[in-house]
Amino acid sequence: MTVTIWSTNTSSLNTTMLQLSDEGNLILQASQNRVLWQSFDQPENTFIQGMHMGINTRTGARQLYTCWRRADDPTPGNFSLGLDPSGSTQVFIWKDYTVKYWRSGEWNGASNFIGIPWVPLYSKGFNFVTDNDQKYYTFTAINDSLARFVLHWNGTFSSYMYTGSSHGWDGLWHQPVKQCEIYNACGPSGLCRNNGNLASCRCLDGYQPKSAHNWRAGNWSGGCVRQAPLQCQADKKQSEYKRLPGMKLPDHAVRTSDIGDSDACKSYCSSNCSCNAYAVMPM
Structure with a gap:
């Protein structure tokens, strides 16, 4: 015997359905599985398996991930993350949507971004896809593990993996960590060296500070210029x-x-x- 506890009381076959996928995607579907809306198309601060991080090269539409305003305030913050709209395979973090704050370097076609070569991204779990008008990154976790990538309120991009031993999320890597990892830390033709948590800048050989006064004051944003024109x-x-x-x-x-x-x-x-x-x- 079947006992109905609750029903939508809908008799029409043209119903709209709300479904939560195993990957965490909340999908609003019409008849014949036509997707009206899905949460993965409106990302916030977290990138997980099944999501895209990319751009439509025809329309310019992008999947941008935006941090929280504060650690305890989920309203949109000052940093966003996404694929480079100029055509490279780099991932950028922008401040206030326009100012470049960090970049990954190009994708090497295998398992790493060349700007963070010491990070094997979960045994080739990352993949760059070019599909008609779409270019995007996807991620597939290995061995049924749970992984997530989070853009924090302070502009730090972090990866986490859930481990059964600790029953929690273990941090694997974070970017940027050192000052030299911040975009254009030493300006044009400046070479950045990490000194602990601080940075020191020098000009490339054959170059000199564009502004000696600013350089001595620790303001390296103007960078360096050639000592003699080529x-x-x-x-x-x-x-x-x-x-x-x-x-x-x-x-x-x-x-x-x-x-x-x-x-x-x-x-x-x-x-x-x-x-x-x-x-x-x-x-």
Whole structure:
């Protein structure tokens, strides 16, 4: 015998259904499983399995993740996170939606962002997808583990994994942590070195502070300028390049995929007067 406790008292077949998926997506569906709205399209501060972080290249619509205003206040805060709208594979954190605060570096096509190469993102759980007009990141947890990525109120992007041993969320990594990880910490052509929790800046060889007064005061935002202008046509092919390991690729780098090795990349840069540096990204 079946006893009905409660019913919507709806007889029409054209009903609207609200469903919570196993991944945590709240979906409003019409008949024939037509999705009217889903919570994963309106993200807040947390990125989990099944969600997208990307952009529609035709319309410009983006999935932006926005932090809370404070740790105990879920209203929208000052920092947002998403895929670079200019076309690179970098993930950015912006302050007030426009000021670049942090960047991941390019995706290496395998398991890491080159700006945080020491982070194996859960054994290739991250994946970059290009699908017609859509470009986005997805994440698939390995071995049925539970993982989440959170943009905190202070602009820190953190990853967590739930462990049965501690019955809680263990923090795995956080960005940015050191001052040099903040976007443009030393300005153009400035080299940032971490000194504990603080940063120190110096100019690249052959450069000098744009403003010596500001530089001495610890204001490095103006960066550095050449001590002597480069005479491109006369000097470029005789110029030597200084190796700087462990650097992120420049934000506005020209990317090309049809150059075979480092020597070919050097030759390509040397033939272009506007090219001052080059890098080869492992794929």
